[in-house]
Amino acid sequence: MINAILVFNNHGKPRLVRFYQHLAEEVQQQIIRETFHLVLKRDDHICNFLECGSLFGGSDYKLIYRHYATLYFVFCVDSSESELGILDLIQVFVETLDKCFENVCELDLIFHMDKVHHILQEVVIGGMVLETNMNEIVAQVEAQSKLEKAEGGLSAAPSRAVSAVKNINLPEIPRNINIGDINIKVPNLSQFM
Amino acid sequence: MPAVSKGDGMRGLAVFISDIRNCKSKEAEIKRINKELANIRSKFKGDKALDGYSKKKYVCKLLFIFLLGHDIDFGHMEAVNLLSSNKYTEKQIGYLFISVLVNSNSELIRLINNGIKNDLASRNPTFMCLALHCIANVGSREMAEAFAAEVPRVLVAGDTMDSVKQSAALCLLRLHKACPDLVPVGEWTARVVHLLNDQHMGVVTAAVSLITCLCKKNPDDFKTCVSLAVSRLSRIVSSASTDLQDYTYYFVPAPWLSVKLLRLLQCYPPPEEAAVKGRLVECLETVLNKAQEPPKSKKVQHSNAKNAILFEAIALIIHYDSEPNLLVRACNQLGQFLQHRETNLRYLALESMCALASSEFSHEAVKTHIDTVIGALKTERDVSVRQRAADLLYAMCDRSTAQQIVAEMLSYLETADYAIREEIVLKVAILAEKYAVDYSWYVDTILNLIRIAGDYVSEEVWYRVIQIVINRDDVQGYAAKTVFEALQAPACHENMVKVGGYILGEFGNLIAGDPRSSPLVQFGLLHSKFHLCSVATRALLLSTYIKFINLFPETKGTIQEVLRAGSQLRNADVELQQRAVEYLKLSSIASTDVLATVLEEMPPFPERESSILAKLKKKRGPGPGPEGDEGRRDGGAELNGGGEPPPSTASTPSPSADLLGFRGGAPAPPPAGSSLLVDVETPPNPPPPGGAPPDDAFLGAGPPPPDAPPLPEADELLNKFVCKNNGVLFENQLLQIGVKSEFRQNLGRMYLFYGNKTSVPFQSFVPTLAVQTRAVEPGVEGGAQVQQVLNIECLGEFRGAPLLGLRFRYGGAPQSLTLKLPVTLNKFFQASEMGAQDFFQRWKQLSMPQQEAQKIFKAAHPMDPEVTKAKLLGFGSALLEKVDPNPDNFVGAGIIQTKTLQVGCLLRLEPNAQAQMYRLTLRTSKESVSKHLCDLLAMQF
Numbered sequence A: 001m002i003n004a005i006l007v008f009n010n011h012g013k014p015r016l017v018r019f020y021q022h023l024a025e026e027v028q029q030q031i032i033r034e035t036f037h038l039v040l041k042r043d044d045h046i047c048n049f050l051e052c053g054s055l056f057g058g059s060d061y062k063l064i065y066r067h068y069a070t071l072y073f074v075f076c077v078d079s080s081e082s083e084l085g086i087l088d089l090i091q092v093f094v095e096t097l098d099k100c101f102e103n104v105c106e107l108d109l110i111f112h113m114d115k116v117h118h119i120l121q122e123v124v125i126g127g128m129v130l131e132t133n134m135n136e137i138v139a140q141v142e143a144q145s146k147l148e149k150a151e152g153g154l155s156a157a158p159s160r161a162v163s164a165v166k167n168i169n170l171p172e173i174p175r176n177i178n179i180g181d182i183n184i185k186v187p188n189l190s191q192f193m
Numbered sequence B: 001m002p003a004v005s006k007g008d009g010m011r012g013l014a015v016f017i018s019d020i021r022n023c024k025s026k027e028a029e030i031k032r033i034n035k036e037l038a039n040i041r042s043k044f045k046g047d048k049a050l051d052g053y054s055k056k057k058y059v060c061k062l063l064f065i066f067l068l069g070h071d072i073d074f075g076h077m078e079a080v081n082l083l084s085s086n087k088y089t090e091k092q093i094g095y096l097f098i099s100v101l102v103n104s105n106s107e108l109i110r111l112i113n114n115g116i117k118n119d120l121a122s123r124n125p126t127f128m129c130l131a132l133h134c135i136a137n138v139g140s141r142e143m144a145e146a147f148a149a150e151v152p153r154v155l156v157a158g159d160t161m162d163s164v165k166q167s168a169a170l171c172l173l174r175l176h177k178a179c180p181d182l183v184p185v186g187e188w189t190a191r192v193v194h195l196l197n198d199q200h201m202g203v204v205t206a207a208v209s210l211i212t213c214l215c216k217k218n219p220d221d222f223k224t225c226v227s228l229a230v231s232r233l234s235r236i237v238s239s240a241s242t243d244l245q246d247y248t249y250y251f252v253p254a255p256w257l258s259v260k261l262l263r264l265l266q267c268y269p270p271p272e273e274a275a276v277k278g279r280l281v282e283c284l285e286t287v288l289n290k291a292q293e294p295p296k297s298k299k300v301q302h303s304n305a306k307n308a309i310l311f312e313a314i315a316l317i318i319h320y321d322s323e324p325n326l327l328v329r330a331c332n333q334l335g336q337f338l339q340h341r342e343t344n345l346r347y348l349a350l351e352s353m354c355a356l357a358s359s360e361f362s363h364e365a366v367k368t369h370i371d372t373v374i375g376a377l378k379t380e381r382d383v384s385v386r387q388r389a390a391d392l393l394y395a396m397c398d399r400s401t402a403q404q405i406v407a408e409m410l411s412y413l414e415t416a417d418y419a420i421r422e423e424i425v426l427k428v429a430i431l432a433e434k435y436a437v438d439y440s441w442y443v444d445t446i447l448n449l450i451r452i453a454g455d456y457v458s459e460e461v462w463y464r465v466i467q468i469v470i471n472r473d474d475v476q477g478y479a480a481k482t483v484f485e486a487l488q489a490p491a492c493h494e495n496m497v498k499v500g501g502y503i504l505g506e507f508g509n510l511i512a513g514d515p516r517s518s519p520l521v522q523f524g525l526l527h528s529k530f531h532l533c534s535v536a537t538r539a540l541l542l543s544t545y546i547k548f549i550n551l552f553p554e555t556k557g558t559i560q561e562v563l564r565a566g567s568q569l570r571n572a573d574v575e576l577q578q579r580a581v582e583y584l585k586l587s588s589i590a591s592t593d594v595l596a597t598v599l600e601e602m603p604p605f606p607e608r609e610s611s612i613l614a615k616l617k618k619k620r621g622p623g624p625g626p627e628g629d630e631g632r633r634d635g636g637a638e639l640n641g642g643g644e645p646p647p648s649t650a651s652t653p654s655p656s657a658d659l660l661g662f663r664g665g666a667p668a669p670p671p672a673g674s675s676l677l678v679d680v681e682t683p684p685n686p687p688p689p690g691g692a693p694p695d696d697a698f699l700g701a702g703p704p705p706p707d708a709p710p711l712p713e714a715d716e717l718l719n720k721f722v723c724k725n726n727g728v729l730f731e732n733q734l735l736q737i738g739v740k741s742e743f744r745q746n747l748g749r750m751y752l753f754y755g756n757k758t759s760v761p762f763q764s765f766v767p768t769l770a771v772q773t774r775a776v777e778p779g780v781e782g783g784a785q786v787q788q789v790l791n792i793e794c795l796g797e798f799r800g801a802p803l804l805g806l807r808f809r810y811g812g813a814p815q816s817l818t819l820k821l822p823v824t825l826n827k828f829f830q831a832s833e834m835g836a837q838d839f840f841q842r843w844k845q846l847s848m849p850q851q852e853a854q855k856i857f858k859a860a861h862p863m864d865p866e867v868t869k870a871k872l873l874g875f876g877s878a879l880l881e882k883v884d885p886n887p888d889n890f891v892g893a894g895i896i897q898t899k900t901l902q903v904g905c906l907l908r909l910e911p912n913a914q915a916q917m918y919r920l921t922l923r924t925s926k927e928s929v930s931k932h933l934c935d936l937l938a939m940q941f
Helices: A025-040 A083-101 A106-111 A113-123 A134-167 A172-178 B011-022 B026-045 B052-067 B076-084 B088-100 B106-121 B125-138 B141-147 B150-156 B162-178 B188-197 B201-217 B225-237 B255-265 B274-292 B300-320 B324-338 B343-357 B363-367 B370-379 B383-396 B402-413 B418-434 B439-456 B459-471 B476-487 B494-511 B519-530 B535-551 B553-564 B574-589 B592-598 B611-620 B626-636 B694-698 B714-720 B836-845 B865-875 B927-938
Strands: A002-009 A014-019 A049-051 A062-068 A071-077 B676-681 B727-731 B735-744 B747-756 B762-769 B785-794 B803-810 B813-820 B829-831 B852-858 B878-880 B890-897 B902-912 B917-924
Touching: A002 A025, A014 A025, A014 A106, A014 A113, A014 B052, A025 A062, A025 A071, A049 B383, A062 A083, A071 A083, A083 A106, A083 A113, A083 A134, A083 B255, A083 B300, A083 B343, A106 A113, A106 B011, A113 A134, A113 B052, A113 B088, A134 B088, A134 B125, B011 B026, B011 B052, B026 B052, B052 B076, B052 B088, B076 B088, B076 B106, B088 B106, B088 B125, B106 B125, B106 B141, B106 B150, B125 B141, B125 B150, B125 B162, B141 B150, B141 B162, B150 B162, B150 B188, B162 B188, B162 B201, B188 B201, B188 B225, B201 B225, B201 B255, B201 B836, B225 B255, B225 B274, B255 B300, B274 B300, B274 B324, B300 B324, B300 B343, B324 B343, B324 B363, B324 B370, B343 B363, B343 B370, B343 B383, B363 B383, B370 B383, B370 B402, B383 B402, B383 B418, B402 B418, B402 B439, B418 B439, B418 B459, B418 B611, B439 B459, B439 B476, B439 B494, B459 B476, B459 B494, B459 B611, B476 B494, B476 B519, B494 B519, B494 B535, B519 B535, B519 B553, B535 B553, B535 B574, B535 B592, B553 B574, B574 B592, B714 B727, B714 B813, B727 B813, B747 B762, B836 B890, B836 B902, B852 B927, B865 B878, B865 B890, B865 B902, B902 B927, B917 B927
Parallel strands: none
Antiparallel strands: A002 A014, A002 A071, A049 A062, A062 A071, B676 B785, B727 B735, B735 B747, B747 B785, B762 B803, B803 B813, B829 B890, B852 B917, B878 B890, B890 B902, B902 B917
16 A cells, blocks of 8 residues: 655655545654655665655555656555556656646646646555556546536636626616717627626 | 646636745745635635635645645635535545545534535546545545445446446445455455456456455455456466557556556465466466566666566465475576666565575575675665665575674674664574574674674673573683673773673683683773773672672672772662672671572573564564564574573572563462462562572462452552552551552562551561562561562463452551452553554454453543553553544554463554543453453553
């Protein structure tokens, strides 16, 4: 099982944090800090696994991480997961982000946190791997976007309409329209009433 | 086209994030965040109903603030509103907030569960998935209670979409992990197994994960999965790299699923059916063959995926441990990886080889790689890899390689990382002992250990070397000579002084013939270290000095001078002062014969499991993996020195024997009808001549056991001491009895203080125990206190506490009183720490009805979690945090240590504040222990 997924940048600023076991806020922050210190002091060509001691309260856990440009992706897993498998999974996640954001960069993670969470949700739920097939994941994310767009179209309309109605000072409108020589057909306002 | 278009974000959110990013200081950032929090709070509280868009925006802001490390304690209600919306975008963000910021407020959970229920029933696959993800992410008990029945239905329903099935399988898995008791096995189990045949690979993958977890509890229910898994695996392994289209990852067909299937097979023994087995062996061979083929891609992802399968296949081969041919091939493959340029592969190869080393078929094959592994220990840049190399060396060590491996590990120790030094020390000590043919080598090794890494040599290690030297007379002279030489170093570690002091005190005479190590030289050498040492070491050295007086009468004058010095006789430390006073007295009044008897050489220690081994096991934690294997192998192996004669009952342990915590060696007649062994000694107060070595207790004839029945309130008094060790046991207008006790493993020591509250002396004061005892001073002056010390050993399980009878005369009137001594079974509880997974695994293992004892009872005291915690700790169990999904519950684990058996205990206490009730559940491997502990503990709350 995956206990936590942590993404932070080279300065230790968390960019995506997901815990799959219940931990108090302070504990989470401490784990993020300690994980960062453990990972930071390792150079890039040594192994991608390290035992995290009692960080999660057991000897069974390992940190498996990859370093991409400015970001560290760290998965904390127990012994039921294959180390190389998780390493692949990190790659799948990052490649998926890259496809969804077109050349993903740290800023995308910052400004589209909700999206990143939704993408992660298609890969891992409750600490278990849901899907490893990138095309399938991207298809799900695209389906989500479509839904959002469709709703955006629908939901945006009424709210615009409402504010439009609020701003309209009905008696004035005909007068305004009549000013000048532009002849505009007065819309039939009855539907708004 | 990117799936996420960047333009449609929320402007307010972007502005806020930019603001935060532009903050120049932490203070400015906090200020900005607080401003935003206040803003959101007022928006949420305001009268104006917020539309979905604004709610979503604010919730996103809260998530961002949470990510920055600030606690968020509001917004949950808004999130619940969002997830109940029928707009996807709002629902999605509502669920996200709830699963990231889990809250255990029960009213809130009811609302969330309601939303989930509606979505599960909606037949809209997108909504169903969102709901299932939320259950899986939160995975709380309340959710398990609400949905454990529903999720399996969704999973096996014929018309469920693939994506929903995938989510449902993992959701069920999570619920099973969180609350195994709530996920019932039903007719759906058979259908889950058949998901292995599903068309959709994603569904199969999720199903394999689920079955792997479920089958551990009920292997028989899922047995049919073996043949299905084998055929699925065989189809994947033999497929061309293009057959599986989307599930081919960098030219490797379905690596993730293959790994999962191989893991599943590791839950079962090799298939019995010849056809299935043949097919599986073929698969494993194919995987091994593929490793030798040239890579289809230069990308690291390709080799990663390929090797993930390979390592899992090797793990399965090791698990079966029945195909010598495959085992040797696996070993050769790992041997190649040991020299691979990828650090990850070297790491994994070392780890897998550890497991291979314990197989009889491949042990020899593993040994051929010894030089490579030693090379890894010396040259790897990565501490994780070096640690694995040390583990492997330990696992592959046998009589033929021991000297080489121990030497390498010792030299590695000089530069080893601090984090792993103690473990290396333990390993070296164990190997040196286990494979010692020549005990002088063993002594050298341990002394080297102390020299190189004295700080990391734990008590167990130096206790053990003393045990062994005492038990083997062929090495005593050598040991004395070696420690003498080692002590000559200008700066030597305190542990060296301890070992040196002890050994010279026992066997210094063996080297005293040489004028270079004459008695006075030995004494001078030891005493030159005295002032730099801690109290414990100085106490030990004082015992050495008195032993010297016996061994070498010529040192008597010098040593008495030292003992008489003000710095000893008036030492502020009571232990040192007492020793100095007693030893001085003893040396001046006892005759040579008495001295020789009291200070006789230590008797051999009884053979027992090496304390170091126990320590290493404890350190590594119980659990699966190579450590577990080591433990199994070592436990079975006969430790050296096993043939020692049993301790003679006429022996005289020296006063410092208890310093070593080896009281188990003290001779003792078994007390009739009780599994508790209590010996009673009266300490010198003021010190009588003779220093009261513990065996005094056995000189007095056992007085009659207490005749009166215990006081009616004796049980209640006893009850007060279940969770504490010190306090007032009994008090009336005449007398106060105080107790101080400490327990370690199956041994305990108890001090009883009898205080006379009157101004008249008590006469004929006789406390008696149901077991042998010795009288204390027969009179207790008015206002005075006498003290009695009991050494206790728990021989086996017991229920009744030993009785303490008191008889004395107060002003001519005979008084008598019988109490229960506060010694209950839980005193011999040794706490064990473990993680949630371990705990639940053990919990499951103890699932037979007679192993469990449960009580539901009303709280007798206010329900304060801190008090409860303290009581549970006092009870002796470890308190395991974050094991129970409900943070209000307490779980604990420990081992009841008796001389004859050890009983593992798990406990769980569930307070219900509303009902003012508790539910207490104990599971142990012994029915009577479960019940007894449950009874004892239930009285405490």
